[in-house]
Amino acid sequence: MADTPKASRRPRAETPRGFRDYFGAEVTERKAMLDRIAEVYHRYGFDPLETSAVETVEALGKFLPDVDRPNEGVFGWQEENTGSGGDWLALRYDLTAPLARVAAQYRNDLPTPYRRYAMGPVWRNEKPGPGRFRQFYQCDADTVGASSVAADAEICAMLADALEAVGIERGDYVVKVNNRKVLNGVLEVACIADDDVRTRGIVLRAIDKIDRLGPEGVRALLGKGRKDESGDITEGAGLDHGAIAMMLAFAMPDAARSGFVMQDERGQNLDLSLREILHLSQVGKEGLDELDEIIRLVRAQGYDEDRIRMDTSVVRGLGYYTGPVYEAELTFEILDEKGRKRQFGSVAGGGRYDDLVKRFTGQAVPATGVSIGVDRLLAALHAKGRAGSATPGPVVVTVMDRDRMADYMAMVGALRQAGIRAEMYLGNPKNFGNQLKYADKRGSPIAVIQGANEAARGVVILKDLILGARISAGASLEEWKSRPAQVEIPLADLVPATRRMLEP
């Protein structure tokens, strides 16, 4: 039961728990990045799609139809309705589920294949943490209706182009490609049954952790289980030594490109070629052929190993992938919160999910796509100093004489008409120091000043706030005017003189 609000109590001025506001450059930098990505997606023939934030819980899927809490993990509510109860609605938790709905709903109108991109916020009803918010941006591109792995190859190439377009230089990123069928092949050879969902789940999660736990940690998880530093025990998959060795070969980065030698528990060398192993399994062989074809297609377009490569350690968490999976990693180092060097890591990922549209129509529709982690990529651009310089503040026309507002407004108007970002000071003009403090806070490059004296002579003063020293809040107008970085100009020269002073 909600507390009964008291009429006298003031509302709290707070964002809800786990939500945040974005100001100024935070908005424009993200927008600039997304605009550049959209340009690349457009060039590749992808069309924008914008679905509403709200979907029926039924269409979103994934969430179990628990009548008491059908909105586990999402923000949901029930439509008001007379009679038997309205639909359950919810905020979308990603951009893929709405795409699957759209692909089914408009299947007779959309081109086949349908290439679309989408950018926008998604919402997760999860416990917020530091730097972890319940609303965040996603930026996706998907191709629906193409079974050819040429569609996957295209998305890998596009992902590389998108990263370069926003300012990640060649050599600072790599797109790694794998295939779920390769993993399934290894699992088959290791005699883990198709329907042994529990074991397969443990294996998948273990492999996904190799960066964090290292080979020995993963070996433990594949075998009897693992005790972590706090003493907690994670259940293991219970594989035998041969299977563990195979799985590890699969999980080690770049294992596919060279034979991988490792020791089993008894110290004997196991010389494993992943290719040899995979040829023991029909699905494994198929997965390897698809991977080879993807690599061949991107190479034909000039994407070499420095940009796109096969890597069987890429697993991608989501259960719905059915074929190729891919991931973009940034390879440059940053310092983590404890000052240790580490690779920046993954900023985008995706893969083939051939069964999502089938939920609606009963017909399998092949689909593949990528999602860029907008906040992580923006953080990477900041780390590389590539997030775009902060927008310059406006020229501030100060108000020396309250009765001549129309004159100041005319100056501002002239500057704006000339395309120069400008403002008149709109606060209480009595304290001139406050006007300068305001200009400072706004990052203003120039203050325009015209007192009665200047007005009588038909001139204005331009004060270069970037060249000039920081203005102390208490400085008198006289002290301030004596500083070097200011010029007196005829009012008629306001626009050209301002433009000259703004030149870098």
Place this chain on the structure above:
Amino acid sequence: MADTPKASRRPRAETPRGFRDYFGAEVTERKAMLDRIAEVYHRYGFDPLETSAVETVEALGKFLPDVDRPNEGVFGWQEENTGSGGDWLALRYDLTAPLARVAAQYRNDLPTPYRRYAMGPVWRNEKPGPGRFRQFYQCDADTVGASSVAADAEICAMLADALEAVGIERGDYVVKVNNRKVLNGVLEVACIADDDVRTRGIVLRAIDKIDRLGPEGVRALLGKGRKDESGDITEGAGLDHGAIAMMLAFAMPDAARSGFVMQDERGQNLDLSLREILHLSQVGKEGLDELDEIIRLVRAQGYDEDRIRMDTSVVRGLGYYTGPVYEAELTFEILDEKGRKRQFGSVAGGGRYDDLVKRFTGQAVPATGVSIGVDRLLAALHAKGRAGSATPGPVVVTVMDRDRMADYMAMVGALRQAGIRAEMYLGNPKNFGNQLKYADKRGSPIAVIQGANEAARGVVILKDLILGARISAGASLEEWKSRPAQVEIPLADLVPATRRMLEP
């Protein structure tokens, strides 16, 4: 109670009631329009702000704290929580309420005055109708912390500039300015008490309807009430004849600029000068002075009567306005759904609301701002043929030979690297007609074709799909190749030859 879903039933592929999807040009045209408006806002010194879609119901305000249905009018839900119940959250219903919350929450960090713009979707839990959706875009600019009417004048000028920036020509729009204090002055002179909320409400709504009902309809609403065509009776304000005459003088467009002569019920002429009436009321005189000052300030910047003018018929529905109100009207005619000519009408409006931040802090904070109706403005641009041409479709590289995918992909890659929008056909290539149908559906300007014969000779065929006639679905490759608008070029010339064909 929700129905218990059956495991076997497929989910419906439908947008929720009252929501819709936006495809391709619908997305890019809106984005282009908003980008141009943002440029103007930026030039005026406004900074972007992006708040989350979700607010606490408490912060949103306006909605009565009915414990059973605190979400009347909004989409709301209660946070899960242990104990006494979590906060009620809701999707924002406009961009002003979140701004008031932000202005209170960050009052020590933001510059004063704080100029901000915001663009994004808002949500209304209302009954949807034709063309009326429960999610739609708003595009706002507000100045918080400036009591001077120079802030209102600035927003009127900015609104005019924004309309011209998106393609509404001078002469096709007018920004009309009024002042709530003028209305309050007239009400005071008419002896309608400050606290007679009911009568004031009826009067406000009556005046707001003058375009639709005409003077006689409004006269009835101000007096004894009005019976509409269906026989329904709307209660009247019960004013006497003198008061009605004054109100009508106020409500008639442009009344302020000239004396307004009208007859009372007994046929006697009432020669009313609105200025004379308003000088009988302190608040009315103040309102008129503010209006005169706003007009003076915009004139000083070169905005003449053809762009910004005083008009006392502008009321603006929202109850929270406390001073100047303004509205942008498009003055060109369109045909309504019944084929009758009518003025396009209002596309933006706003005003001064000095009490919204006070809810949070107890301190009055002056604020003024405008909201542009994004969908209506976009419709206006469409009506004027100014919504921007539809994005051209991609060049489509067809697949004649499934074994040479890498060659086709290399062609697509070369085109894309050259900045040309291009695709390889990713569907099943067996039926060539389907590839041409696809290119047609995509609005593709050029199809690139290379069969075994062409490959052997190192050439490709470029088919100009815009020049060429519509391609019939069943045409054989031979028929199709015989058409005039196609050229055979060396493969090495693919990029320059495509570029030449794309030139207008």
